[in-house]
Amino acid sequence: MTAGLHLSDLTLRRGATPVFDGLTLSLTEPRIGLVGDNGAGKSSLLRLLCGLERPQAGRVTVDGQALAGAPLPPGRIGLMFQNPDEQIIFPTVEEELALGPQAAGASRRDAQAAAREALGRRGLADWAPRAIASLSHGQRQFVCWLALDLAAPRVRLLDEPYASLDLPGQAWLREEIRRAPAQVLVSTHLLDPVRDFARVLWLERGRVRADGPGAEVCAAYEADVAQRVAGRSVRPGA
Numbered sequence: 001m002t003a004g005l006h007l008s009d010l011t012l013r014r015g016a017t018p019v020f021d022g023l024t025l026s027l028t029e030p031r032i033g034l035v036g037d038n039g040a041g042k043s044s045l046l047r048l049l050c051g052l053e054r055p056q057a058g059r060v061t062v063d064g065q066a067l068a069g070a071p072l073p074p075g076r077i078g079l080m081f082q083n084p085d086e087q088i089i090f091p092t093v094e095e096e097l098a099l100g101p102q103a104a105g106a107s108r109r110d111a112q113a114a115a116r117e118a119l120g121r122r123g124l125a126d127w128a129p130r131a132i133a134s135l136s137h138g139q140r141q142f143v144c145w146l147a148l149d150l151a152a153p154r155v156r157l158l159d160e161p162y163a164s165l166d167l168p169g170q171a172w173l174r175e176e177i178r179r180a181p182a183q184v185l186v187s188t189h190l191l192d193p194v195r196d197f198a199r200v201l202w203l204e205r206g207r208v209r210a211d212g213p214g215a216e217v218c219a220a221y222e223a224d225v226a227q228r229v230a231g232r233s234v235r236p237g238a
């Protein structure tokens with residue numbers, strides 16, 4: 001088995017818009033960051049890696065198994081969506097968190113107990129019966145992370161998980177990611193959470209502009225943005 005995520009010669013188009021054209025990557029490091037401007041292709045890459053998006057050409061394998069065709073065994077790979085409302089399907093926190101353990105074979109009762117235990121361990125016991133609709137956007141992002149943690153896939157893909165989190169929430173999630181017994185890929189516009197990652201990819205219009213240690217790649221991206229700002233050549237989603 002070839003452990004990790006491998007993309008070979010991948011082409012993705014959306015209508016007339018080319019997103020990736022012949023992208024080849026091997027992603028095996030335990031922590032990988034994805035940075036880049038709006039529209040660079042970060043979400044598309046994560047969606048391809050978990051099979052939510054099908055390429056027009058090329059191949060994606062997860063731990064040696066091709067994504068096309070049969071679904072992956074449960075527990076292999078999971079996505080924390082950029083928008084929590086696209087991820088959450090149940091009306092209460094406890095029900096949502098119980099989904100992962102139930103899918104892995106736990107009884108409803110044991111799954112709900114696991115959900116309460118996970119919340120209690122984090123000082124959030126009172127969240128169990130709460131209606132999702134009563135939570136803020138950032139609080140829903142916590143729920144999405146906890147749901148992924150309880151589902152415990154070997155690979156976790158996080159799409160802008162810091163987007164709505166306050167400073168304590170960002171610190172909390174960084175620590176959760178640090179301790180997670182899984183390979184974690186994080187797409188983010190906040191660079192600090194990935195600066196110390198062994199590997200960060202800077203995507204630019206569907207291509208890898210830089211690939212290397214987080215500190216170096218983040219500094220290069222910041223320098224490029226500073227140069228564009230100084231040259232008045234910034235525009236949204238460049």
Ligand SMILES: Nc1ncnc2c1ncn2[C@@H]1O[C@H](COP(=O)(O)OP(=O)(O)OP(=O)(O)O)[C@@H](O)[C@H]1O
Nearest residue numbers: 014015017019036037038039040041042043044045
């Ligand atoms: N639903 C869609 N329909 C058509 N084109 C899309 C759709 N979603 C994204 N795209 C296009 O695909 C390309 C890659 O978008 P993607 O969402 O992957 O970028 P991103 O790097 O995640 O951006 P952001 O930082 O804004 O989340 C862009 O050109 C974008 O306009």
